[in-house]
Amino acid sequence: MREFELTVQSAEDVVGERSFHAHIAPRWQGMQSKSGSEISIPDDLEEGVNLHVQGSNIEFDRYQPLIQHAARAVGINSRYFDELHEFSTILDAERYVRVDKNESGPVHARDGPIAQLGHLLENDRTGRRKLVQYDSDEDARDRPGYYHTATLGPRRVLEAFPSHELPKEVKHYYAQHTVSLDNNRSIAHPKVGTSYQRSFWNDQLDASPADIERLNRELEETLLSVLAEAGLPLRAGTGTYVKDAYFTPTNSERDREIVELDFTRIKHRQESVVIKHLADGIAPTAWESLEVLVTDGGEVSPQDIADETGRHPGSVRRALDRIPELVEREYEKVSVRSKYIADLVHDAVTEAKEATRRAAEAGAKAIEAAERGLDQSTSAFIAWAAKHDIDVRDRDGDELRLEFGIVDDIKRKLREGYELWTAADMPEDRYRMAKVRYKKEIDSGLRSIDKTEMKSFASVAWHHLG
Known part of the structure; x- marks a missing residue:
């Protein structure tokens, strides 16, 4: 059975980047691949067509009518695409603004919103922790903010945006090979965007109008919140935003509903958790476990901690259960809840060691003074x-x-x-x-x-x- 490919491009787009590509594959119950394995088909579908669509610079809700229009152009009955099956899934999506490169520095600064999201809201050690900060291009030429991203799963997103659930990546990035481009060209200026990260959760978005609106709302609110946190104006016509070949800066109605990124509140909450445990006194086994977690560079399990400290694994697990606000446990892996908490605990561990050293030195000097009369x-x-x-x-x-x-x-x-x-x-x-x-x-x-x-x-x- 043949499969087909269809490319759809805007007639006004001479560059060819407002377009999409559709892979069309017929499907029916009992269908097998060439290797003999059965292809998964929804139970309620006798036969249908699977489309994998990938495009850019097109509004999300425009894909379905454009697919129907393209189908008619090549002699396919467009009614096949009147309704999308409930298994239809959104795999990737991004909203962006193009910011003047002389104005975008606060977004990717070391204390800017991208870095703070990565340090405060991402787990200290998981399989998909992602904070990227590249300040040079493919040819090793300096380009501050060349590719900076912070990726947050659903739990971390919820801490910053209580009404959001979708995993996202916040990014500041330049197109490749833009270092030498003239400032008059829009592509010489970076994009600040937020993208949906399906691989960071077990749920999914379907292609219904309701989920498309949900996607739009969360991406746009996140983007506006990041821009506001960086101190950039949220109005067009300020000289901050750059028109490109596909989009002209316009004012959004959502800026009235943006979520304030209160990093001070998040810091205070995490600091109070650390202070509470230190003030209440941490059991020796828990203290030793924390020391291993903040000084080890790889993945750590309770057994690893037990081997490192000479404690029984059961004692380590019980100790970790007593400090749930500081550590996160998943299966047989343990991590500190955030990079910021890890830094606070590391400072406490260092200070404890230093205090012990000073106490020993104080005792030695007092004995020495006594011996000297x-x-x-x-x-x-x-x-x-x-x-x-x-x-x-x-x-x-x-x-x-x-x-x-x-x-x-x-x-x-x-x-x-x-x-x-x-x-x-x-x-x-x-x-x-x-x-x-x-x-x-x-x-x-x-x-x-x-x-x-x-x-x-x-x-x-x-x-x-x-």
């Missing part, structure tokens, strides 16, 4: 400095130097040191005149407190203590 109050100051990773330089003839690491509340730390220093009968003026250096976590930049500021602070501290 220093009194208990002096030992307490030395141990405090070691515990908080403060480098104390107290040499004769030089000013006292206190070098802190990252500190959130430098005044509180200095007050603690001041109390221990004076309790050890150290010269008050020497502490007040100390050279202090520290880092603030907000930007990790090194900062200094000069003597004037230090004197002022010490006076306040002295008045408070007095």
